[in-house]
Amino acid sequence: xASYSSEERAGVYRAIxxxxxxxxxxxxxxxxxxxxxxLLASAHQAPSVGLMQPWRFVVIQxxxxxxxxxxxxxxxxxxxxxxxxxxxxxxxxxxxxxGILTAPLNLCVVCDDESSQGHSLGRHTMPETALxxxxxxxxxxxxxxxAEGVGLGWVSILDTERVKSVLNVPPAMKFVGYxxxxxxxxxxxxxxxxxxxxxxxxxxxxxxxSETFDQPWGxxxx
Amino acid sequence: xASYSSEERAGVYRAIxxxxxxxxxxxxxxxxxxxxxxLLASAHQAPSVGLMQPWRFVVIQxxxxxxxxxxxxxxxxxxxxxxxxxxxxxxxxxxxxxGILTAPLNLCVVCDDESSQGHSLGRHTMPETALxxxxxxxxxxxxxxxAEGVGLGWVSILDTERVKSVLNVPPAMKFVGYxxxxxxxxxxxxxxxxxxxxxxxxxxxxxxxSETFDQPWGxxxx
Numbered sequence: 001x002a003s004y005s006s007e008e009r010a011g012v013y014r015a016i017x018x019x020x021x022x023x024x025x026x027x028x029x030x031x032x033x034x035x036x037x038x039l040l041a042s043a044h045q046a047p048s049v050g051l052m053q054p055w056r057f058v059v060i061q062x063x064x065x066x067x068x069x070x071x072x073x074x075x076x077x078x079x080x081x082x083x084x085x086x087x088x089x090x091x092x093x094x095x096x097x098x099g100i101l102t103a104p105l106n107l108c109v110v111c112d113d114e115s116s117q118g119h120s121l122g123r124h125t126m127p128e129t130a131l132x133x134x135x136x137x138x139x140x141x142x143x144x145x146x147a148e149g150v151g152l153g154w155v156s157i158l159d160t161e162r163v164k165s166v167l168n169v170p171p172a173m174k175f176v177g178y179x180x181x182x183x184x185x186x187x188x189x190x191x192x193x194x195x196x197x198x199x200x201x202x203x204x205x206x207x208x209x210s211e212t213f214d215q216p217w218g219x220x221x222x
Numbered sequence: 223x224a225s226y227s228s229e230e231r232a233g234v235y236r237a238i239x240x241x242x243x244x245x246x247x248x249x250x251x252x253x254x255x256x257x258x259x260x261l262l263a264s265a266h267q268a269p270s271v272g273l274m275q276p277w278r279f280v281v282i283q284x285x286x287x288x289x290x291x292x293x294x295x296x297x298x299x300x301x302x303x304x305x306x307x308x309x310x311x312x313x314x315x316x317x318x319x320x321g322i323l324t325a326p327l328n329l330c331v332v333c334d335d336e337s338s339q340g341h342s343l344g345r346h347t348m349p350e351t352a353l354x355x356x357x358x359x360x361x362x363x364x365x366x367x368x369a370e371g372v373g374l375g376w377v378s379i380l381d382t383e384r385v386k387s388v389l390n391v392p393p394a395m396k397f398v399g400y401x402x403x404x405x406x407x408x409x410x411x412x413x414x415x416x417x418x419x420x421x422x423x424x425x426x427x428x429x430x431x432s433e434t435f436d437q438p439w440g441x442x443x444x
Contacts, residue, residue, distance in 0.1 A: 001240075001408055004233060004369045011230030012237045012369040016264045016362050018223075037426065042238045044426050047364065049378055051413055051421035058431040065433060080346045088341065095343075110435065118421055119310065121317075122378035124302045129378050131350075132357045132399070139361035140238050142269065147226045147234040156271055156344035156351050169435040177354070186223055191273055199273035199340055204259065204266050209280040211287060213332065213391040 015143040018187055022151025023099040026182035030061070030104050035148060042144040048133035049126070050118025055134040055176075058167055060106040068166045069158070069178065070100045076157045091198060098155045103180035108167055109134055111174040134176045151184035237365040240409055244373025245321040248404035252283070252326050257370060264366040270355035271348070272340025277356040277398075280389055282328040290388045291380070291400070292322045298379045313420060320377045325402035330389055331356055333396040356398045373406035 004012075031039075040057055048054060060066060077097060084092050100106060111134040113127075122129055138154075145152045160175040169175070193199050208217035226234075253261075262279055270276060282288060299319060306314050322328060333356040335349075344351055360376075367374045382397040391397070415421050430439035 003371055004236070005229065007227065007229040008233030008236060009369045011226060011233030012365055013260075013264065014226070014230060015234045016267050016366060019267075019269065021269050038235075040430060041426050042235065044424075044429060045238050045241075046361070047241065047243050047376065049376075051415040051423070053424045053429065056429050056431060056435070058433070058435055059439075060433055062433050076347050080343075083342070083346060092343075097344075117424070118415075120305070121302075121314075121415070121420065122319075124305060125298050125380055126378040126382065128353075129376075129399075132353075132360075135354045135357040136361040136364075139268070139358040140365075142358075143234055143362075143365065144238060147231045149225055154269065154271075154351075156348040158347055160348065167434045173435070177351075193273040193340075193343070198343065201273070202266075202275045202339070204263050207266060207275065207278050208262060209278060211280070211282055211284050212389045213278070213280055213395070217281075 011147065015146045019142050019146040020151070020187045020191065021153050022184055022187065023096045023153035023180060024102065025184045026099055026103040026151060027184065028104055029183055031150065031182065039141055039144050039148065039150065043137040043141040046133060046137035046140050048118070049123055049129035050121030052115060052118030052130055052133060054112045054115050054117070054130045055137045056110050056112055056173065058108040058110070060108065061104070065166060066100050066106055069106065069163055072158050072162045073098050073100060073155060076159055080157055091196065094196060095198065096192060097157055099153050099180035100155065103182040105181040107179040107181055108163065109138055109176040110169050111176050113174045114172050131174060131176060138177055145181070146187070149183060151182060151187065153180045155180060233369065237368045241364055241368045242409045242413065243375050244406055244409065245318045245375035245402060246324065247406045248321055248325040248373060249406065250326055251405055253372065253404065261363055261366050261370065261372065265359040265363040268355060268359035268362050270340070271345055271351035272343030274337060274340030274352055274355060276334045276337050276339070276352045277359040278332045278334055278395065280330040280332070282330065283326070287388060288322050288328055291328065291385055294380050294384045295320050295322060295377060298381055302379055313418065316418060317420065318414060319379055321375050321402035322377065325404040327403040329401040329403055330385065331360055331398040332391055333398050335396045336394050353396060353398060360399055367403070368409070371405060373404060373409065375402045377402060
């Protein structure tokens with residue numbers, strides 16, 4: 001198997017670097033079905049514990065369903081807003097936290113946590129790896145979408161039980177994430193939360209440790 | 223911002239398609255530090271709720287530490303083995319479930335779940351998104367590693383509390399995953415679990431739904 005050309009490799013790094021959480025600027029145009037299936041196929045190629053493949057993707061175009069989810073967002077967001085005070089509350093009101101109605105497509109990812117697929121391999125010790133497999137699928141989708149000029153935004157300010165009810169998701173299925181998705185003209189150079197001053201990016205050294213958690217990076221490096 | 227060249231885009235799809243869970247065939251050679259940092263920087267570019275960046279990476283080269291983790295794996299795996307009977311128990315004993323000592327590098331990813339970074343944005347409703355952010359970072363790492371000819375394997379058959387103790391990880395930090403990592407000569411064409419007959423891959427249609435969970439894919443498609 002040939003190694004990757006420098007341009008193929010650069011493509012991988014570029015998608016990782018330029019991926020953004022996109023919640024505005026969507027084109028109203030629907031994604032061509034072929035493109036949508038190519039993106040979902042990339043998600044479906046994610047790693048999964050025991051080859052369990054527990055991810056299930058609900059593709060939502062219906063305006064009526066999206067309006068119900070939008071209402072759920074508004075309730076949750078007005079609750080969250082109240083937890084902030086002063087300058088940060090003001091900053092909160094300026095954030096773009098969803099694109100449920102402006103994106104042509106929504107996606108709900110749930111995890112079939114009780115599937116017998118995979119025969120429980122690896123889940124005796126770490127049952128949470130079923131959910132993690134579904135999250136790996138989401139990240140695949142995010143990167144493939146970026147390379148195709150498709151924006152994807154994770155909407156986490158939702159009462160997930162209410163969303164499950166709107167989408168007829170059985171109780172045993174675990175909610176993983178809700179997304180808005182569509183073509184965008186451009187992707188921001190930096191995360192919105194950084195741009196508006198909500199939070200800054202950490203340096204790489206800040207998140208690295210050597211050998212054990214209590215040893216900072218560099219302690220053992222030459 | 224220019225759109226992606228067909229080769230850049232192909233690189234993204236290729237890494238997603240050819241990524242494997244690698245637990246054998248490692249070269250004993252250490253990864254050059256520059257390459258290791260490039261891969262970890264890709265992980266650090268993952269999306270995170272509220273720009274929380276809760277991932278923490280413990281890079282482990284020490285043989286003594288890896289031997290302790292290997293012991294923890296052996297205990298957990300012999301427990302798991304006992305849950306299978308007959309043909310499947312025999313199949314289990316043929317699986318390669320870790321490369322802790324044969325890979326030159328191990329990596330433990332933990333999540334600083336109580337970090338004030340991100341100011342709790344999005345976590346009032348979905349506190350689990352901190353952990354999910356760390357999983358997105360892992361998938362970034364996996365894909366960048368694939369493009370560089372570096373194999374990564376997720377070892378989930380571990381008593382995670384014991385691993386935390388060996389690595390001096392404070393109780394408040396959440397264990398996310400443990401990995402073996404190193405150069406490999408080649409990547410398998412198919413997942414090992416598929417090759418040996420542990421599990422088969424699902425078709426894409428099997429994991430897709432239209433509009434609501436109870437409507438199969440295609441029900442509403444033209």
